[in-house]
Amino acid sequence: MVWKLTGKYLDVIIFQGLQLEGEATKLKVEKGIVAIFLDTKYELHTTRSPIFLGLEPAKSTNMWSEKLASHDVIVGVLDTGIWPESESFKDVGMRPVPAYWEGACEIGTSFTKSHCNKKVVGVRVFYHGYEAVVGRINEQKEYKSPRDQDRHGTHAVATVGGSPMHGANLLGYANGITRGMAPGERIAAYKVCWVGGYFNSDIVSAIDKVVADGVNVLYTSLGGGVSSYYRDSLSMIAFEAMERCVFVSCSAGNAGPDPASLTNVSPWITIVGGNTMDRDFLVDVRLGNGKKMIGVSLYKWKNVLSIEKQYPWVYMVSNSSRVDPRSICLEGTLDPKVLSGKIVICDRSLSPRVQKGDVVRSLGGVGMILTNTEANGEELVADSHLLLVVEIGEKEGKKLKSYLLSSKSSTATLAFKGTRLGIKPSPVVAAFSSRRPNFLTLEILKPNLVAPAVNILVAWSEAIRPSSLKINNRKVKFNIVSGTSMSCPHVSGIATLVKSRHPEWSPTTVKPALMTTTYVLDNTKKTLRDASIAKPFSPYDHGLRHIDPIRALDPSLVYDIMPQDYFEFLPVIVHKTITNVGPPDSKYHVMVSPFKGASMKVEPKTLNFIEKHQKLSCKITFKPKIQQTSPEFGSMEWKDGLHTMRSPIVITWMPPPM
Template structure:
């Protein structure tokens, strides 16, 4: 037995030694990526070009290795894949300074490039690099802060020869403020001044300069240059860059302290078309009106004809249905979702309970010991004192305490200013039912955090049950890897489409919550007049932030596929979007805690890497859109107003709204309508030859779906094939409900997906759609104002607008605490913006900014 044990141990030792030797051999032979730094001045004279020398040096140690990149600016050298032995050998070659193994860095920044897959070695950035600097992104907004590092033009070549624009001068802005990155800037104020009087240049610059921050934020999100060390007070620390960092930027300032007016917007779009921009990014929106009355839709139609993709915000009136803006089918309508980054700040109560919130506060933290906490409603004699409105808190009851405030009506950050002015030392801001569990971070002026509705109710219950309640707030900085993500933001506006229910909107969602991007040096991160802090980057939320993400991604696709039309680019983004997480579960809606639907997320969350090679696209021409207008029974005059030409619908032709070659389907069954609905579609091959088979998924048994033909074969690029999709209502129809499905074409390599939305509750009188108000606006009234969940002060009409603090010329005469900041309103969406107002009169259009 002893000999057996000895033999067994010997065998095990031998096997262990062999295993270790094999592991060492495997480790030695395993290839890794290395960056090779070369002394370019040491290049032997026998080489005509440094790339030849690099290749020769590499061949001296490996016959199979290839250079991945050749660097000429950041370093002199190249990157390649080598074994450890080969790397060591190369380091001994003449002229080689060092051979360094590649290091994986985690980005702690706008983070959306990594979240969208743009920081992997993906083909989209590679394919778009060559033409990206010739692509011009035009941004209609509040202007630009040209000193931002995000407009650094280092490494940019000459301005594209296609550019026809200019750099207009004005107050605090000269032509020298433009460069090879920021190639143009204009401003438009005649419409504004006609309605509200001359701009007060002591309060804002009558020039392209951004005194607000919103425009700089959206422009740098779309196409900002790479900036290392970006953050807001240390939050989201990392390298910031726009979606298309090599694209050029052209700025069109159309929004002022009093709002954005359609006359100015139309002129800006007119000039942008003249200037030859390739993409127009517009984080603004108005009411719901027919397309021939909608200034943005009219301007966008002309832009589409010139091959310009127009990307617009969906609005921040969610989660109410029928709350979308920018519904025209030639506009790409973008909703908002979250990313996997958060800024946790926890509330610890005296009973030992902890509740998670979010905050961007940076300053002196609260003492380590627990402090008294009081509910604002118990520290005020005012109606709705729980909202922490200006001059509503009783200082004697608030001094030295943390105050629990309810969200709504006034700006979130302004509530903190009210608490601070009354002597409070901290704030816990709690969501109400209108906001649910959605958490939006703010750069508060005092130690403060925002918690969800459920946590707020629990904290309030504790305050009411404990005679001496105490609490503190602990700030945890930046966290990434948050799951699930994305989720649809509660504020993101929702369908159905109130103008043409047969067109599913929004088209897509993109990152729009807690987004880091460039900021104006003229205003603090909250936008409040009392906020003296100045930052170069800010973190804000809204569909104003998601829109420029798609604008920048469209610029990348335009660079990679310059021959693609705006409709083809949008189709690629829509049909490759994803609607579920890696575990197979559907993207969630933070407003309900349940799976989101196409009425919330459209085609899904943008996936730019997949969009590069979509396989097939649903393309559209100007004539297709004209046929769509005929189907709407627009008159010749109405169509001419959009198309800028005489056009007569063919009386012998049968037009159908549902036949517009859109990448999604919205089918509306009505009690008095047909039970069979047929939509025609045409698909264009933009990939290799292949055969695509169709598959259908649906959650309802009330509708039978068939596609004819079920197979489409393509032999060449740009080949087109048509199909008919038939929707047949089976049996009794569900009442007052929606249901959803999905149609996919696949050749085994590509999946060309389209959402389907069935509705049995669309109101038959379309005028009712247009006049319908978001539900939360109806139930959120307070002294004549809707629940303010945006960065803009709300006004009922122009007279009310003036009475709330504007003089006879409409200039803001600031009252204490009147600034806008990161606020809370269902009819607008966008970012932290100072003292902005929605002005329904004179066809004013408000920027889409956030709750």
């Protein structure tokens, strides 16, 4: 079977059949064939944030971030579609759609032209590649239309630019006003994800339409394996989009804290990691010995535990050095006679967190304490459980088990404290955030920066339950979820604000504006920490630190990067062009970190600008000194007394060739 997808900038031909490899080999020499790729299956990377990021004063009712926008920037989202009835997509007060927009409102199952408006300006679906590999979409079980049946796309679109919604909450948690980063922007949803997977042929076709339709900013949280740039179709089409003035951002992935867990590493794509905010949903674990531990939960059912009473508990574990499946509460491993009427301790591993709670509930347990293991450290992710469940960190978990094993009469109870603000320290880099290093090109740091990714409240598809369990019959308009696919739309929305404030800027100007204005101190004035180890983190984990929207809107200086610059990775001497986007008559001095393994020289040491938009160049020279056994971290900063443009630098010594 052959599908031909004709785009404005490229044609994609999909072959399905047993002779694919042989036919592809023959096609390589045919005239007009630029490249041949195996159709790859991709995976999705799974509201306090506007205030936390400084886009709005904490007590203000005005949509300050909305005022920052000109209402003429359009964001494209490649994902699972959109739930159009959400009030986050209302277009009240918005001006007519920009004349340059050439997109379409495609219809399909349960989706009509009326679902598009001045907020949702376009929707499209892409499934020919999917059907060529998987087979025809079953329209009895899945919407063959832009409608979102998964929830992922709706959540992402609303985070980017959802309209303000008063009284938003999840079962009473996080009650308040929810809105996207740039609530005045336009949205275009491109559905490329289906129940059976997502394929790069559809993704490439969608991005081609993104460019042709007139999208300014593109967000996607899709990731496959890392391969050479010229063999990565997503990387190549993203480069094409960047050349045609589309800012492209991707989530880093949720495979942390394992090293080299990034799946998107292309230099021209802004890759976003994830971190916490200063809001949490706290629960006290009160022990029979009078001590107390703090965890998190989004449980909202009939509370069967009294805070005035202590309950027996159980932790099913053997003396063997091997992991006992009972300790992680896998289905079919627990004895209801042992669990009935008790609080059960379960280790976080293998099965989904909410599924563990349902297993305990079905066997008569009255509550569950979910303890992190070394892989998750002190990261706490709240879930909408069907049982009284609280998650605690690894350190507290060890203390809890020690108390339990020390006394046969040990007891506990759980006291829910609800939504709490001002949590310290924050932000903290999420343990799940994929990270370091970028083995494809070690000298290019990925992720580029981090943004809020933990416990984000925003719009939800009513086609799916908040806990994703079949037994859960609750329907909600909003949900609280975590993942770098939550942090990336934050950055896409902020990029939209920057583009709206500076419409003449190209994607290669917007990107350094976001990256060089970041910060590295938390709300306790200490270096940001990594949740997986509870220690300060490195540029391998966070790239150029935490995004700062206000500073990004007024960066004063930006690096000029031309498309051809991405092909010139010079290992010893680097030339940089710097553009003054701040006031004229500006003078900047350079400061560089000392390194043990190499000397770093910047020429000139001072940049004297006499007018706005003036461009000056500098040369950076590295000279090896003493080989080091581990990477060295430092930075280069240009300062004028008010503004600082910072670039992190990592020097890595490679073993000599064999």
